[in-house]
Amino acid sequence: xxxxLSLLTLVCLAALIVAQVPKxxxxxxxxxxxxxxxxxxxxxxxxxxxxxxxxxxxxxxxNVILFIGDGMGVSTLTAARILEGxxxxxxxxxxxxxxxxxxxxxxxxxxxxxxxxxxxxxxMSAIITGVKTxxxxxxxxxxxxxxxxxxxKGNEAKTLLEYAEEAGLSTGIVSTARLTHATPGACYAxxxxxxxxxxxxxxxxxxxxxxxxxxxxxxxxxxxxYGDGPEVVLSGGRSKFMTFDQTDPEYSDKHxxxxxxxxxxxxxxxxxxxxxxxxxxxxxxxxxPKKTKRLMGLFEPSYMRYxxxxxxxxxxxxxxxEMTAKSIDILSRNKKGYFLMVEGGxxxxxxxxGNAYRALTDTIALSDAVRTAASKVDLSNTLIVVxxxxxxxxxxxxxxxxxxxxxxxxxxxxxNGNLERxxxxxxxxxxxxxxxxxxxxxxxxxxxxxxxxxKKCCEDxxxxxxxxxxxxxxxxxxxxxxxxLQEAAIPLTGETxxxxxxxxxxxGVNAYLFRGSMEENWTFYIMADxxxxxx
Ligand SMILES: [Zn+2]
Numbered sequence: 211x212x213x214x215l216s217l218l219t220l221v222c223l224a225a226l227i228v229a230q231v232p233k234x235x236x237x238x239x240x241x242x243x244x245x246x247x248x249x250x251x252x253x254x255x256x257x258x259x260x261x262x263x264x265x266x267x268x269x270x271x272x273n274v275i276l277f278i279g280d281g282m283g284v285s286t287l288t289a290a291r292i293l294e295g296x297x298x299x300x301x302x303x304x305x306x307x308x309x310x311x312x313x314x315x316x317x318x319x320x321x322x323x324x325x326x327x328x329x330x331x332x333x334m335s336a337i338i339t340g341v342k343t344x345x346x347x348x349x350x351x352x353x354x355x356x357x358x359x360x361x362x363k364g365n366e367a368k369t370l371l372e373y374a375e376e377a378g379l380s381t382g383i384v385s386t387a388r389l390t391h392a393t394p395g396a397c398y399a400x401x402x403x404x405x406x407x408x409x410x411x412x413x414x415x416x417x418x419x420x421x422x423x424x425x426x427x428x429x430x431x432x433x434x435x436y437g438d439g440p441e442v443v444l445s446g447g448r449s450k451f452m453t454f455d456q457t458d459p460e461y462s463d464k465h466x467x468x469x470x471x472x473x474x475x476x477x478x479x480x481x482x483x484x485x486x487x488x489x490x491x492x493x494x495x496x497x498x499p500k501k502t503k504r505l506m507g508l509f510e511p512s513y514m515r516y517x518x519x520x521x522x523x524x525x526x527x528x529x530x531x532e533m534t535a536k537s538i539d540i541l542s543r544n545k546k547g548y549f550l551m552v553e554g555g556x557x558x559x560x561x562x563x564g565n566a567y568r569a570l571t572d573t574i575a576l577s578d579a580v581r582t583a584a585s586k587v588d589l590s591n592t593l594i595v596v597x598x599x600x601x602x603x604x605x606x607x608x609x610x611x612x613x614x615x616x617x618x619x620x621x622x623x624x625x626n627g628n629l630e631r632x633x634x635x636x637x638x639x640x641x642x643x644x645x646x647x648x649x650x651x652x653x654x655x656x657x658x659x660x661x662x663x664x665k666k667c668c669e670d671x672x673x674x675x676x677x678x679x680x681x682x683x684x685x686x687x688x689x690x691x692x693x694x695l696q697e698a699a700i701p702l703t704g705e706t707x708x709x710x711x712x713x714x715x716x717x718g719v720n721a722y723l724f725r726g727s728m729e730e731n732w733t734f735y736i737m738a739d740x741x742x743x744x745x
Pocket of ligand 1: 281330558559562707
């Protein structure tokens with residue numbers, strides 16, 4: 211017994227010692243010399259000189275694919291590109307997300323008509339209608355009063371998807387959020403509150419609007435007066451389209467939420483022949499795009515899974531790449547052209563939760579989807595735009611060494627240019643991570659918001675004693691754990707959006723029109739001009 215105890219102590223001690231060894235940076239795997247920096251620099255100049263703007267050709271089909279990384283600010287792009295490289299065992303800084311190789315880019319100013327820092331409703335409305343508007347409202351102009359349904363009529367702002375439908379083009383919406391959520395919803399719905407996703411939502415939030423029969427966002431998709439509505443919709447959010455009495459096909463304890471007893475999924479399928487509905491990976495895989503004209507896929511009652519959690523889904527869900535590829539295959543059957551909007555909707559949710567891991571891995575998933583799209587289309591007649599609706603408060607701080615684990619603690623170089631032996635310490639003598647949020651759940655001052663459970667990060671975290679001034683000692687905490695919440699300076703229930711500009715990346719026909727500092731709504735006009743619409 212005594213022997214066992216001392217063995218146990220030894221093992222524990224060994225584990226402690228192992229845990230305390232600072233993590234070394236990932237190695238720079240490519241060759242970097244003064245000569246390679248010069249060579250790469252001149253190559254970039256030559257590449258830029260050789261890049262000729264792709265102008266629209268007459269009579270050719272013209273397509274636009276718009277990718278929105280919801281909440282994908284510039285610091286999120288930087289951290290995601292480093293993480294993608296480090297997941298391959300490389301230093302990461304030199305890595306490029308797929309769209310970072312696009313030849314044209316610009317900055318986009320994301321303020322709304324009444325807020326400095328915006329939510330997804332006015333920002334996507336600006337991108338998709340060309341008209342900036344107030345917070346919380348979808349594809350209506352700023353004369354609409356938030357939450358007042360009576361002000362909507364006559365103030366609707368027509369969306370690019372609606373213009374495209376009217377002109378006989380095919381249209382599609384892909385999102386990992388709910389189909390009725392702000393970004394996808396702004397493509398087809400006009401409403402005084404982004405939260406009026408189902409009639410049950412309206413009843414709860416505004417009984418007056420409910421009594422007046424104001425159409426909820428899900429209903430507006432089915433009742434769109436423009437063309438025959440989108441040909442492809444792939445996302446989460448099926449509960450908004452199912453009646454209260456309908457049991458969810460994937461989760462027997464869940465049901466639809468519609469009070470009007472309308473089965474909107476069936477209505478969508480019945481609206482036109484050759485329409486298919488799927489809700490799981492197997493049925494999605496079976497869809498032959500050559501034989502399908504219209505496809506609705508609703509893969510979760512609410513949001514789809516984060517890319518990292520997709521493997522745990524009961525019925526399986528397609529990836530953003532798979533949904534993008536199938537959409538392009540179906541939409542490109544229309545020789546007149548198409549408009550497709552693809553949203554990485556949960557980048558935003560990862561950050562709101564204070565969980566950089568999921569925000570970054572969903573950003574990588576969006577990059578994969580963009581790569582898939584760019585490899586499938588003819589760039590001489592297709593414009594691809596990648597942007598974000600707004601930023602988040604993710605911060606990349608300290609002076610971490612090259613290749614330092616982007617999710618890890620800061621380890622920096624000493625004044626002699628050598629890697630310091632331990633982690634860099636703050637004024638309290640505590641190490642800190644490179645990534646943090648300015649506010650949110652990761653605040654350590656009062657409460658421990660780290661998710662409970664048998665997760666290593668969080669068990670370690672609970673053992674890490676609160677130190678002076680409220681900071682925890684993170685020396686033995688696995689901050690690489692997918693569930694770890696980055697530290698936040700200000701305690702808020704949910705981390706907020708950030709107000710600085712976001713980036714726009716463009717490739718293909720008319721991509722050269724993206725340049726300089728742009729107002730967010732200008733993106734609409736470049737896309738509309740490319741499709742020959744709306745002027
Ligand atoms: Zn958000």
